[in-house]
Amino acid sequence: MKKNNADTVVVLDFETSGLSPDMGDRAIEIGAVLIEEGKITDRFQQLMNPGFKINSFIQQYTGITNSMLHNADIGSVVIKKFAKFIGKNNLVAHNAAFDRRFLDSEMAIAQKAYSGQFNCSMLLARRIYQNAQDHKLETLVRLKKLPISGTFHRALADTEMTAHLWLKMLEDLEVEYGVMKPSFEYINKLSKTPKHKVAILLRP
DNA sequence: TGCCAGGCCCTCTTTAGGGCCTT
Numbered sequence: 001m002k003k004n005n006a007d008t009v010v011v012l013d014f015e016t017s018g019l020s021p022d023m024g025d026r027a028i029e030i031g032a033v034l035i036e037e038g039k040i041t042d043r044f045q046q047l048m049n050p051g052f053k054i055n056s057f058i059q060q061y062t063g064i065t066n067s068m069l070h071n072a073d074i075g076s077v078v079i080k081k082f083a084k085f086i087g088k089n090n091l092v093a094h095n096a097a098f099d100r101r102f103l104d105s106e107m108a109i110a111q112k113a114y115s116g117q118f119n120c121s122m123l124l125a126r127r128i129y130q131n132a133q134d135h136k137l138e139t140l141v142r143l144k145k146l147p148i149s150g151t152f153h154r155a156l157a158d159t160e161m162t163a164h165l166w167l168k169m170l171e172d173l174e175v176e177y178g179v180m181k182p183s184f185e186y187i188n189k190l191s192k193t194p195k196h197k198v199a200i201l202l203r204p
Numbered sequence: 205t206g207c208c209a210g211g212c213c214c215t216c217t218t219t220a221g222g223g224c225c226t227t
Contacts, residue, residue: 019227
């Protein structure tokens with residue numbers, strides 16, 4: 001049965017060859033963690049061979065090299081395994097619009113589908129941490145003193161940090177605003193509320 | 205690889221432009 005609480009989700013992060021699947025970019029790594037009732041209970045990480053050589057900027061940015069990708073499974077093989085990992089869970093990513101485009105693109109290539117809805121940790125952070133210097137994942141992780149797991153810009157490390165940020169935001173909503181066990185839909189609504197109206201929505 | 209995007213949000217707004225965030 002599908003869980004609709006915000007504390008039961010799959011958090012995911014793609015490393016990619018560029019910014020736009022519509023321009024031919026492909027995923028080169030997927031990382032994900034399953035959070036069940038506020039606890040990380042499973043992990044997924046695989047490199048994905050995009051079928052072409054990635055440029056030097058991406059190699060430097062991610063630390064993923066062409067030689068690492070040479071022996072990796074192709075995207076469609078990996079994404080079929082990942083579809084099983086997702087199951088019917090809802091999904092979370094930092095700047096989810098980006099990861100959703102690549103998930104949709106890779107799923108279409110593999111002729112697979114998923115049923116979960118997306119929530120965005122960046123949009124939620126912009127609402128509840130309005131005074132943060134910016135809302136990059138790294139900035140928020142340091143601001144909230146969350147554990148830095150591995151290297152930034154590798155898929156599983158970014159995913160774990162996004163997961164910790166997600167759980168911290170749920171905790172802060174409860175502790176500071178009395179929002180208990182919010183639904184996924186409530187968080188989605190909160191993430192789309194104009195900033196100047198957030199305080200009204202969250203008033204205990 | 206391919207010349208590199210797209211959605212959200214703010215404001216000096218809505219007949220628009222530019223910054224943020226992701227790789």
